[in-house]
Amino acid sequence: MTAQASRSDHDPAIPDIRDIDAYMQRLGQGAREAATLMRRVDTAAKNAALLAMAEHLEQARSDVLAANARDLARERESGLEAALLDRLALDDRRLDAMIDGLVQVAALPDPVGEIDGLRSRPSGIQVGQMRVPLGVIGIIYESRPNVTLEAASLCLKSGNAAILRGGSEARDSNAAIAACIRAGLARAGLPESAVQVVATTDRNAVGRLISMPEYVDVIIPRGGKSLIERITREARVPVIKHLDGVCHVYIDAGADVDKALAIAVNAKTHRYGTCNTMETLLIDAPLAETLLPTLALAYGEHGVELRGCERTRAILGDIGVASEADWQTEYLAPVLAIRVVDGIDDAMAHIERYGSRHTDAIVTEHYGRARRFLAEVDSSSVMVNASTRFADGFEYGLGAEIGISTDRLHARGPVGLEGLTSRKYVVLGDGQVRR
DSSP states (O other), X not given: OOOBOOGGGOOTTSOXXXXXXXXXXXXXXXXXXXXXXXXXXXXXXXXXXHHHHHHXXXXXXXXXXXHHHHHHHHHXXXXXXXXXXXXXXXXXXXXXXXXXXXHHHHHSXXXXXXXXXXXXXXXXXXXXXXXXXOOEEEEEEOSOTHHHHHHHHHHHHTTOXXXXXXXXXXXXXXXXXXXHHHHHHHHTTOOGXXXXXXXXXXXXXXXXXXXXXXXXXXXXXESOHHHHHHHHHHOSSOBOOOOOOOEEEEEOTTOOHHHHHHHHXXXXXXXXXXXXXXXXXXXXXXXXXXXXXXXXXXXXXXXXXXXXXXXXXXXXXXXXXOOTTGGGOOOOSSEEEXXXXXXXHHHHHHHXXXXXXXXXXXXXXXXXXXXXXXXXXXXXXXXXXXXXXXXSTTTTTSSSOSEEEOOSXXXXXXXXXXXXXXXXXXXXXXXXXXX
16 A cells, blocks of 8 residues: 555645656666666766755755744754754854755765775785765764765765655754755766655655565664664665664773763763763772762762662762663653663673663773773773763764664664775686686
8 A cells, every 4th residue: 555645744845746656766766767877977976966055055045044944943942852953953154064064074085995905815806895885874863963964975975876864853854965066066067866855744654665676785774772773673675773872981990080081971961962972980989989979069060860789879878869761761861870880890890781782981090900891891982981972973084974783784873985885806817717
């Protein structure tokens, strides 16, 4: 049966797309054709499109901000929670970062066509591996309109075609940004179907996007745990994902106290609504009596609600009780769970049990314990003496990221250009035949 968009969902800003199946098939066909063309596009043309997008976004700054203001007003009225409103919001500073991101991706080396490990075999042939685009990438995300541009730029630079489906809360913002993307592609002489933004908020569009293996090669979901669980469960194409970001900072007995204070406060309060924000603080028992009161004062200045284990509450007094659920919760809010632990083994056991394999950090001046933490904590980013907030493609020098993968296969951690390619074997010969 053909899925139909309901009239009640129609908004004047959204095309009245009635036949979702036919619409998504058109997008898929266009993306597949574009992916074939993109394999032939050279680096100069891709960079020209990225820089043209940056220029069009600058020219359309007032239009994009006005569209975002409409989204914010509508979602604020509907009761969208504060953390998601923060993700949705654009201002001049965030627009500047988006424009800078396009320029930086244009400046990055193009991975497509790189040949690694070329070696000669006894037969005389040479064998190596060449980086190639994945093909058509479907990206499903919520709230953050900047993802539209980041995803477009990385898919384009890595030679892929993309179908982007943003959340309904950012529909006006995404439409304004999509216009800049199309203009940039056209100006560079590239097919507009190389990056397509789904122009309907009908939920059936997601169901079709994740079940078109004939058109889509990989799905990358970015959003809440329920969205990613649904995509993982229902997708008929491979998925690169992370479910949540239950990130930890462990303050070891061998920590520099000033570093520990700065890192623990930054990791929680720099931004609340991001997946690399610390949600649980682990502190070694020998430091707990002296450092926890200072940390509590600092968190109090930021309005952070503290929930602690029995030993934490014995030191800090009247704070909330950390339940079993708290250790597993990605708050995305000014709430922090604290546990006093007995050394690095206790800390790593807690992370192993409750962590989400996203980002975990140790603060210590003890070389051996730092090395153990790096080797034994099974997360996509593991840090020594640095805030978890650095777990980000831009901070890692990737220019931008499509998302953070906590999977173990193909891509892990922030997914940049190389994560959007695969490798195929190439063989160079001079008339050799097998005997």
